[in-house]
Amino acid sequence: ILSALGARSIVLVGMMGVGKSTIGRRMAVRLKLPFVDADTEIEAAAGMTIPEIFERHGEQHFRDGEARVIARLLEGGPVVLATGGGAFMREETRMRIAAKAISIWLRADHDVIMRRVRRRADRPLLQTADPEGTVTRLLTEREPIYGKADLTIASRDVPHDKIVEECIETLH
Numbered sequence: 001i002l003s004a005l006g007a008r009s010i011v012l013v014g015m016m017g018v019g020k021s022t023i024g025r026r027m028a029v030r031l032k033l034p035f036v037d038a039d040t041e042i043e044a045a046a047g048m049t050i051p052e053i054f055e056r057h058g059e060q061h062f063r064d065g066e067a068r069v070i071a072r073l074l075e076g077g078p079v080v081l082a083t084g085g086g087a088f089m090r091e092e093t094r095m096r097i098a099a100k101a102i103s104i105w106l107r108a109d110h111d112v113i114m115r116r117v118r119r120r121a122d123r124p125l126l127q128t129a130d131p132e133g134t135v136t137r138l139l140t141e142r143e144p145i146y147g148k149a150d151l152t153i154a155s156r157d158v159p160h161d162k163i164v165e166e167c168i169e170t171l172h
């Protein structure tokens with residue numbers, strides 16, 4: 001697999017709650033590549049949590065930082081990179097990813113996403129009166145763009161390792 005990848009990274013894209021970080025970490029182990037998580041790197045670079053960045057500086061500031069962090073993470077050797085759910089919406093970021101990596105959209109339906117994001121309160125975009133409606137709106141806006149990824153894998157309610165296997169097989 002590694003030879004087929006050449007020096008390319010693997011970048012996981014898709015909505016909040018689809019399992020990008022968990023699946024990415026396990027793929028990295030399997031592929032013997034370092035795993036990096038864009039959200040974690042942004043928090044480290046800012047010295048703040050993502051909700052704090054949104055609250056103090058706003059979403060636009062977060063998005064600019066996110067684009068810079070992803071560009072930096074793709075500069076070095078190949079990695080498996082989990083991106084935040086909005087990162088792939090920026091054309092410049094998509095172009096960088098296309099130049100350096102194979103992108104995989106982890107696609108999940110509305111119900112699976114809702115079930116998973118309900119467990120955590122760390123997504124500022126969902127701190128609204130109507131998180132369900134927000135997820136519906138974001139899916140409508142974003143799915144056509146996630147669909148530009150090189151590969152699409154359905155993330156559903158099966159053990160994560162099964163999804164990891166499917167991702168790795170699809171890379172062959």
Ligand code: S3P
Nearest residue numbers: 015016017039084085086123124
């Ligand atoms: C966001 C997703 C989050 C995080 C931020 C914004 C989004 O990442 O980057 O809260 O716009 O979908 P996850 O997809 O890892 O939850």
